[in-house]
Structure formats: structure tokens, C-alpha cells
Amino acid sequence: MKAVIMAGGKGTRLGSMTKDIPKPMISIENKPILEYQIESLRKSNITDIILVIGYLGDVIKEYFGDGHPWGVKIEYIVEEDFLGTAGALYYIKNVIRESFILIFGDLVLDIDWIRFMNFHNRSNADITLFVHPNSHPYDSDVIVTDKQNRVTDILYKNKKRNLYYHNLVNAGIYGINPCVLDDIILPEKMDLDRDIIVKWLPRQKVFAYSSSEYVKDMGTLDRFYSVSEDIRKGIVESRSFRNAQKAIFLDRDGTINKSCGFLKSAEQFELLLQVAEAVKRINTSEYLVIVVTNQPVVARGECSLVELDQIHMKLEMELAKEGAYVDALYFCPHHPDKGYLGEIPELKIECNCRKPKIGMITEAAERFHIDIANSWYIGDTTTDIQTGINAGLKTVLVLTGEAGKDGKYQVQADITAENLLMAVNKILGD
Numbered sequence: 001m002k003a004v005i006m007a008g009g010k011g012t013r014l015g016s017m018t019k020d021i022p023k024p025m026i027s028i029e030n031k032p033i034l035e036y037q038i039e040s041l042r043k044s045n046i047t048d049i050i051l052v053i054g055y056l057g058d059v060i061k062e063y064f065g066d067g068h069p070w071g072v073k074i075e076y077i078v079e080e081d082f083l084g085t086a087g088a089l090y091y092i093k094n095v096i097r098e099s100f101i102l103i104f105g106d107l108v109l110d111i112d113w114i115r116f117m118n119f120h121n122r123s124n125a126d127i128t129l130f131v132h133p134n135s136h137p138y139d140s141d142v143i144v145t146d147k148q149n150r151v152t153d154i155l156y157k158n159k160k161r162n163l164y165y166h167n168l169v170n171a172g173i174y175g176i177n178p179c180v181l182d183d184i185i186l187p188e189k190m191d192l193d194r195d196i197i198v199k200w201l202p203r204q205k206v207f208a209y210s211s212s213e214y215v216k217d218m219g220t221l222d223r224f225y226s227v228s229e230d231i232r233k234g235i236v237e238s239r240s241f242r243n244a245q246k247a248i249f250l251d252r253d254g255t256i257n258k259s260c261g262f263l264k265s266a267e268q269f270e271l272l273l274q275v276a277e278a279v280k281r282i283n284t285s286e287y288l289v290i291v292v293t294n295q296p297v298v299a300r301g302e303c304s305l306v307e308l309d310q311i312h313m314k315l316e317m318e319l320a321k322e323g324a325y326v327d328a329l330y331f332c333p334h335h336p337d338k339g340y341l342g343e344i345p346e347l348k349i350e351c352n353c354r355k356p357k358i359g360m361i362t363e364a365a366e367r368f369h370i371d372i373a374n375s376w377y378i379g380d381t382t383t384d385i386q387t388g389i390n391a392g393l394k395t396v397l398v399l400t401g402e403a404g405k406d407g408k409y410q411v412q413a414d415i416t417a418e419n420l421l422m423a424v425n426k427i428l429g430d
Contacts, residue, residue, distance in 0.1 A: 001048065001117065002096060003041050006088070007034055007105035008054030008079050022056045024105035025063065026218070028228045033218065034060065034105055036236075038070050043242065044113035046101065047072040052088045054079035086192040090184045097178060102192075104172035104217070108227040111173075111213040112241040119209045120175035123149070126205035127180055127197055130173035132215060133316070133325035135283065140169040141193065143208050151206040154193060164266060164313035167325050168208070171215040212288050212327040212368060214239035238286055244371035248282050248427065249361060249393065250326075251379030252293035254401015255420060256315065259380075262296075264303040266314040272400055276322035278421040285428055287375075288327040288368060291315075292360040292387075296335035301342030305333070328368070330360035356386040356409070361393070378423050382409040396423040 007024040024034040038049060049072050053060050057078055067074030077091045085104070099120060101113060111130075120128040129151060131143045142165055144153040154170070155161050170193070183196050190196065200206050214236045218224040230236050239245070253259050258270045282289045297303035303311075312329055319325055332353040335343075353359030365372055377388030380401035386409040388395035397404045397413035398420055404413075417423035 001046055001098065001100065002050060003046050003048070003101040003103060003113075004050045004052065004089070004092060005034065005037060005103045005105050006085065007051050007060055008057065008082060008088070020056070021059050022053070023219075025056075025059055026224070028108070028218075028224075028231050032063065033108060034064075035070070036108060036110070036231075037103060037105070038064070038067070038072060038074075040110045040240075041101075041113060042071050043110075043240075046113050049073065050075045050077060050092060050095075052077045052079060052091075054082055082189070083187060084189045084191050084195075086184060086190040086196055087188055089181055090187040093178075093181045093184065096181065099175055099177050102174040102176055106217050106219050107172055107215055108218055108231065108236060109173070109213070109215040110236050110240045111211065111215065115241055116173075116209055116211070117175055120207070123207045124205075125175065125207040126177040126203070127200055128175035128207045128209050129197075130171045130175075130215065131168050131208045131210050132171055132212065133167040133327060134169045134216075135280075135320070135323040135325060137165075137167045137169055137316075137320050137325075142166070143168045143170055145208045149207050149210070150204055151197075151201060151208050153201070154198060156194075164310055164317055166313055167316040167320055168210065172217065173215060175209075210328075211241070212239065212245070213241055233286075235286055241369050243369075245288055245368050246286055247288040247290050247327075247364070247368065247370045247375045248424070249364070249375065249377045249388070250289065250291050250420070251377075251381070251384045252291055252315075252331075254380035255378060255384075255398055256291065259401045262302060263311060264297055265307060266310040269311050269314045269318070271315075271318050272419065274419055274421040276319050276324045278419075278424045279319055279326065280322060280324035281421070281424050281428065283324055287427075288370070289325070290364050290368070291326050291329040292355070292364070293329075293331050294355050294383075295331045295333055296354075298333035299335035299344050299347035300340040301344055302340075308333075328364060330364060332360060356383050356390055358387060358391040361387070361391045376427055378420065380404065381406045382411050385409070385411045385413045388413075396427065398423050 025032045079088050139157050142155040216227050218227045260268050334347050334351040334354050336350050338348050372392045377393040378396040380398050385395045395413040396415040400419050
């Protein structure tokens with residue numbers, strides 16, 4: 001399997017840092033960004049690499065040579081003129097015979113590439129986008145998908161958007177079938193997303209691989225300093241799915257947002273005080289943020305799946321306003337008791353996902369390779385605490401919402417905290 005890295009960027013937003021070197025050669029902890037990428041690929045035994053170089057490309061060539069010291073084989077394509085994010089791929093049309101990985105050279109990352117490409121191949125995709133939530137979706141290209149993870153639309157950052165949308169952002173990593181290169185007729189300036197991927201959407205062969213693994217661009221000074229700190233803390237490497245992950249599972253109603261009986265519309269949704277700050281703290285730690293919530297209003301016919309999706313879009317957008325995000329959200333739409341006007345019969349069942357059962361947590365643990373013994377559950381009810389105990393998680397009861405007064409279970413949480421922020425601070429040792 002080959003990997004192609006687009007390493008020709010100038011990095012104009014980084015000012016004097018890229019005066020004498022190309023953007024991918026900016027050093028963090030005495031190592032160029034590009035070297036981190038190559039090392040990450042090698043960890044997944046991907047050793048056949050093509051570097052597309054342009055601006056000050058000789059600096060890259062002189063440093064990496066043929067790649068032998070890093071245990072990889074490197075070939076070079078030189079862009080005499082900058083051809084955008086796709087034009088230079090014209091030059092690899094005759095050397096690529098199987099699906100390959102495409103990476104933008106300004107990304108700080110460490111991911112399980114085999115897992116990514118297994119998804120690409122299993123989906124029978126022609127193009128797979130690596131997507132994730134981030135702290136600034138409002139100035140990122142947002143990806144819209146269906147239930148099969150097929151990409152249905154791209155909401156560009158400079159275009160007007162609907163009021164609510166999911167925080168799912170294109171990270172700048174792709175799995176590409178070589179047939180896609182047939183669209184590149186000449187070595188001319190082209191944009192991968194706008195000139196190629198958008199045209200492939202109607203073919204229903206473009207998929208999104210959603211992951212919480214660390215991928216961030218360092219294209220501005222603020223982001224450069226942020227990723228530098230994450231490298232120093234070991235967060236970049238620890239987030240790779242090659243390693244077991246730690247997570248903080250959160251209840252929704254009464255823990256994240258104000259309780260208002262049964263929440264039935266996005267207009268009713270309101271974050272509790274300091275919740276965004278709490279989630280942001282988790283985002284900058286070694287833990288993932290995963291929401292698990294019972295939503296019997298769906299089974300009772302009081303809130304449709306479309307309306308519930310709108311509520312969760314608003315949750316994501318309200319957090320994003322403060323630079324925070326959740327890595328995933330799971331909900332149980334079932335309710336076993338019958339007799340409600342307008343109820344949905346097929347959802348009136350005993351399931352394995354309705355808390356205090358642990359189906360949602362089990363699903364998340366498998367998807368994100370979660371180390372349950374070193375993870376937490378935070379909620380405002382005894383049902384939440386019982387769920388955490390059933391799953392083998394450490395637990396925190398927050399004194400918001402029900403504040404543990406629901407009395408359904410006689411259980412004791414490991415920690416009690418006034419609110420979500422105080423709970424997170426206790427978990428993180430502050």
C-alpha cells in the first residue's frame with residue numbers, strides 16, 4: 001500500500017517560521033511535522049511513500065533522502081507550479097495500481113492506518129474521507145453523511161449553512177481508489193474537494209470514516225502552539241487506535257443540558273452553566289467525550305428521530321461556540337411500557353441499550369478501543385450510576401438535574417460533584 005503526502009505548502013499564515021523551509025518541515029520537539037507523519041505510517045507497516053514537493057522542496061529531499069534511515073522508501077514528485085490539492089496527482093496515475101492513502105503535509109497526526117483503509121475497502125469506496133469533530137467547525141468544511149456513512153453533501157466554510165448541523169469535519173486525509181485519478185486529465189491546478197469529490201457524490205461511492213484519533217492542522221500560530229503542547233504531553237500518540245483509549249461517558253439530560261421533563265425539540269435545549277468549559281477540558285486531556293442517553297420520547301411517539309437529530313445538532317453547535325465537542329453520541333430510542341398515544345410499536349421492546357443496561361457503552365468501547373477499567377461515567381441519576389457500575393466504569397454523581405434523588409437504585413458513586421465542570425476537574429486531578 002502506498003501513501004502520498006502533499007508536502008508542497010508555503011505556510012504563509014505562519015509568517016517567518018516558513019521563511020527558509022517548507023511548511024511540512026517546521027520542527028516540533030526537534031522533529032519536522034513531516035517526520036511525525038512518516039513515522040506514523042511506518043507504525044502501520046506502510047513504507048512505500050510518495051512526497052509531492054514544491055516550495056523549497058530541496059530542503060525535504062536533503063533531509064529525508066530515499067527514506068532508508070526511517071525504514072521507508074520515498075519517491076518524489078516535484079510541482080514546478082503549485083497545482084492545488086489535486087493537480088499533482090496527475091503524475092502518479094501511471095504508478096498507482098491499488099487504493100492509496102493521501103495526506104496533507106501540514107497535519108500533526110498519529111492514527112491506525114490499517115484500520116482506516118480496512119474501512120475504505122470494506123465499504124467498497126472509491127473515496128474515503130477521514131472525518132472528526134473539532135473545536136472550530138464554523139471555519140471548517142463540514143461533512144454530511146447518511147446512516148451508512150456515505151457522504152451526501154459538503155458544507156463549505158464560506159457558504160451559508162442551516163442553523164444546526166453535526167460537527168463532522170474533513171481532516172485532510174483520504175483513502176482513494178486509483179480510478180478517481182481518471183478525472184485528472186492534465187497537470188493543472190485542481191481542488192480535490194471541489195473539483196473531484198463533489199462530482200463523485202452522486203455515484204454514492206464516497207464514504208466518511210469517523211475517528212477520535214489525533215489529527216490537527218498547524219496552519220496558524222495558535223494551532224501550532226496547541227499541537228506542540230499535545231506532542232509534548234504524549235496526547236498525539238496516545239490517541240491512536242493502536243492504543244487503548246480512556247473515555248468519560250456523559251449522561252445528557254440534567255448533566256449536559258437543563259432538565260425540562262422530556263425534551264422534545266431543539267428550541268427547548270439549553271446547556272447547563274460551565275458544561276462547555278467542562279467538555280473543553282476533557283477535549284484537551286487524554287480522555288474522549290462520549291454521550292449516552294435514554295430517549296424514550298421516540299418510542300412514545302412524542303419526538304421523531306428527525307427532531308431528536310436536530311436536538312443533538314444543537315447540542316454540538318452550542319458546544320462548538322465555546323470551542324468544545326463530543327467525540328460520539330449514542331441514544332436508546334426504546335421504551336418497554338406500552339399504552340402511549342402515538343407510540344411506535346417496533347420500539348416498544350426490551351432492549352440491551354436502555355440504561356442501566358450497557359449496550360451503548362459496549363458499542364462505543366468496541367468502536368473506540370476503550371479501556372473500560374480506566375474510564376468514567378458521569379450522570380445525575382442513580383440509573384446513571386448503576387449503568388456505570390454495570391459496565392465496570394468509575395462513576396461520578398453530579399448534583400444537577402435529578403441530583404441522585406430519583407431513587408431507582410441504591411448505589412453509591414465513587415465521587416460526588418456539584419456540576420459537570422467540578423466532576424471533570426476531580427477526574428483530571430485538579
